Amino acid sequence: MADPKGFMTTPREEWPRRPVEERVRDWDEVYVPGALLPIISKQADRCMDCGVPFCHDACPLGNLIPEWNDLVSREDWRAASDRLHATNNFPEFTGRLCPAPCEAGCVLAINQPAVTIKNVECAIADHAWAEGLASPRPPERLSGRTVAVIGSGPTGLAAAQQLTRAGHTVAVYEKDDRLGGLMRYGIPEFKMEKHHLERRLDQMRAEGTKFRTSVVVGRDLRAAELRARYDAVVIATGATAWRELSVPGRELDGIHQAMEYLPLANRVCEGDLAESPMSAAGKHVVIVGGGDTGADCLGTAVRQRAASVTQLDIYAQPGAERDEDVEPWPTYPKIYRLSAAHEEARDLETAPSADADARLFAASTLRFTGDGSGHVRSLHLVEVDEARRPVPGTGRTLPADLVLLALGFSGPDREDGLLDQLGVATEPRGTISRDTGFATNVSGVFAAGDAARGQSLIVWAIAEGRAVAAAVDRCLTGSSQLPSPISPHDRPMTV
Numbered sequence: 001m002a003d004p005k006g007f008m009t010t011p012r013e014e015w016p017r018r019p020v021e022e023r024v025r026d027w028d029e030v031y032v033p034g035a036l037l038p039i040i041s042k043q044a045d046r047c048m049d050c051g052v053p054f055c056h057d058a059c060p061l062g063n064l065i066p067e068w069n070d071l072v073s074r075e076d077w078r079a080a081s082d083r084l085h086a087t088n089n090f091p092e093f094t095g096r097l098c099p100a101p102c103e104a105g106c107v108l109a110i111n112q113p114a115v116t117i118k119n120v121e122c123a124i125a126d127h128a129w130a131e132g133l134a135s136p137r138p139p140e141r142l143s144g145r146t147v148a149v150i151g152s153g154p155t156g157l158a159a160a161q162q163l164t165r166a167g168h169t170v171a172v173y174e175k176d177d178r179l180g181g182l183m184r185y186g187i188p189e190f191k192m193e194k195h196h197l198e199r200r201l202d203q204m205r206a207e208g209t210k211f212r213t214s215v216v217v218g219r220d221l222r223a224a225e226l227r228a229r230y231d232a233v234v235i236a237t238g239a240t241a242w243r244e245l246s247v248p249g250r251e252l253d254g255i256h257q258a259m260e261y262l263p264l265a266n267r268v269c270e271g272d273l274a275e276s277p278m279s280a281a282g283k284h285v286v287i288v289g290g291g292d293t294g295a296d297c298l299g300t301a302v303r304q305r306a307a308s309v310t311q312l313d314i315y316a317q318p319g320a321e322r323d324e325d326v327e328p329w330p331t332y333p334k335i336y337r338l339s340a341a342h343e344e345a346r347d348l349e350t351a352p353s354a355d356a357d358a359r360l361f362a363a364s365t366l367r368f369t370g371d372g373s374g375h376v377r378s379l380h381l382v383e384v385d386e387a388r389r390p391v392p393g394t395g396r397t398l399p400a401d402l403v404l405l406a407l408g409f410s411g412p413d414r415e416d417g418l419l420d421q422l423g424v425a426t427e428p429r430g431t432i433s434r435d436t437g438f439a440t441n442v443s444g445v446f447a448a449g450d451a452a453r454g455q456s457l458i459v460w461a462i463a464e465g466r467a468v469a470a471a472v473d474r475c476l477t478g479s480s481q482l483p484s485p486i487s488p489h490d491r492p493m494t495v
Contacts, residue, residue, distance in 0.1 A: 003073065006045030012113035013039050015122075017340055020347040024302050027189040027269050029096075030340040040123040043116045044072040050107045054330040055117060058105025058493060060463040061087045061094075062485045065102060065117055072120055081128035084121065087485070089158045089462060090200055092129070093183065095122025096192045097458050099292075101492065105330035129199060136206035139167040145476045148173060148230040150217050150418070153181025154458050155449030156236035157204070158465025159472070162482050164209045166473050171210040173217050173226075175416070178270070181238055185263035188296050190303070190340070194270070218418035227422070232444050232472050235432060236465065237418070239409040239450035245288060249368030254376040258293045258406040265300045280306035284399040286379045287311040288365055289406030292339075297404045298358060299341030302350060309358055310351040310398055312381060314388060317361040331493050353398060364388065366395070368403065376400055412451040429454065434488050438471040446472055452488065460486075 003009075015036045017023070023030050047069035055065045064083050071080035084091050095118055106114035128134045145168045149160045152174040164170045178184050180197045205211070215221055227233055242257050244250075256278060264276040280301035287294045287301075290313025301309045315334075322333040338346070338357060345351065345358035354360045366380045383394035411430030412419065419426065424440040424447070425433040431454050432447040434440050440447050448468035449461050463485045473480035 003045040006042070006073075007048050007108055007112065007115075010042050010046050012046070012116060013043060014116055015039075015119050017343070020344050023190065023340075024344055024348070027303065029193050030190050036119060036123050037127070040116075040120055041073050041075055044069040044120050046108065046115045047073075048108055052107075054105040054107055055102040055115075058330055058332070059102040060460050060486050060490065060492075061466075063087045063102065063121070065115075068124060069115065069117075069120055072124060077124065077127050077131065078133055080124045081133045084124045085128075085134070087483070088121075089161050089466070090154065091121050092125035092196045092200075093154060093192065094459055094462065095119070095125055096196070097183075097187060099332075099457065101332045101457070101459070104332040105493070107330075110329050134203065136203050137165055138207045139165055141167055142169060143167040143477065145169070145232070146171075146230045147232045147234065147472060147476075148226055149234045149236055150226075151181060151236035151238055151449070151451070152179040152211070153183060153236065153238050153449065154461040155238070155451075155465040155468075156181070156234070157200070158462045159234050159236060159448060159469045160209050160465075161204055161207065162466055162469035163472060164204065164207050166469070166480070166482055168473070168476065169208070169210075171212055171230075173212045173215050173221070175214070175216045177214050179211055179213060185266045186259060186293075186296070188262065188265065188300050189269045190299055191296065216416050218416035218421055223418055223421035227444070231476055232446065233422075234468055234472060235412075235418070235422075235424070235440070235445065235447045235451055236449045236468075237412050237451045239411050239431070239455045240413045241410050241430065242405070243407040243410055245365060245405050245407060247365055247367050249370065249376065252368055252370040252376040253374055254370075254401060255368060255403040255405070258287075258289070258297050258404050261404050262293075262296060262300060265304070276304070278402075280304040280309070280402055282307050283401035285309045285402045285404065286398055286400040287404045287406055288379075289313070289408070290315060290359065290361075291406060291408065293408070294404075294406035295339045295341045297406055298345055298350075299339075301402075301404075302341065302344050302348065306350065306402075308350055308352065308399070309345060310354045311345075311359045312363040312365065313359050313361050314364055314384065315361065316386065317359075327495060331495060353396075364390065368400070376403055379403060409450070409455045411454065436487060436489070437474075438468040438488055439475070444475075446475075460492075 068080040068083045100118040103114040149156045149172045160170045285301045285306045327333040342357040351358040364384045379400040383391045432452040438446045448464040467484045470482035470484040
């Protein structure tokens, strides 16, 4: 604990964002470049080095937060990087994309603003790359065992890196033309520039991990053939089966899933397209769904110069403070949060008919209506009570030339035939069944990440990848020194 009074004398200060008018003109990350390092040592001083640090339990990775906070406050960046990477393969990803349940579990957050754990994490990771502290770690010897990992999202990449470093020969199969899963084509560039991803992929290649892109296992490569090639298979395909909205008018043109819309915008940033064929430019856009994916659509539509953008959230607007009776510390509370995209929508007044930040809370879609050519032109909604029952007399109509459905995901997509060809069992909700050791009912086949857990956070995805790697290593060699931060049945802290 470098400064015993730091939490009393230093106020919370977060990584500042670039001005809205500036950042919506480009696709660069929203934060001010270089503005984090000058403030982060003092912010790390606010950590109280608690006797029982609940931030450990709030994060499924078990990050050693007080330890690297102390090291950062002393500006010992090498040691801080070592301690951070001891539990997290990709801290520059989580430092940008995770909603930071660790901060909700910070003991200081009982009665003060939490330590800026997420910002400290990101600063350590970025500094490590800048100073050459994240060099490849190839294994000293090979085990002679082979593993196939299906899916290159955070779970698949974490599993592959851990297994490669343990000495196994690992090949990652990805259905898209580029690696990264949703981090590549789902997360907008303004939330995480893809050079962060490319840098880790280069590190993994140098360590010995092999990558196979544009291969749909189950269609381009039969599952039986893959199974015969490798000693073990890890299914880490994610939960990509999106939820639908079954209301009248859904068949109209101009109504799309968020994950049909976002990848096209990312491909423009990658240089594949000059302009998205699903661009929001000049259109009245309505986003159905109040989660992070909806916010990603919001920020993307703003940058594409939509005429208006409104986001519908079926839940009531949460309060600004934690309700201790309903969601006591250290659980992750449902409170009003203003993402960068919502800040942009608020300042630019993108939704005149909505609340200040473009969201309409407690709103449920009733139907869509279109024009004579079959294209959507309006969305009809109604306010709902806490039980999601329509409130009489609250019906409204919004202009809608482009509707984006951001309603979440139910489980892995089965259209490629992978699960059926392997014969793995699934749960009633569509996710893959597995035992306490991440193994499916098929010998040598393991499942991890959203494909088995269901839609979750990036920290849970990485934790799953690390844990399944330990399970596979144990299966192949009889024992394992790899860390296993979670079990398949662990869940976030809730009431």
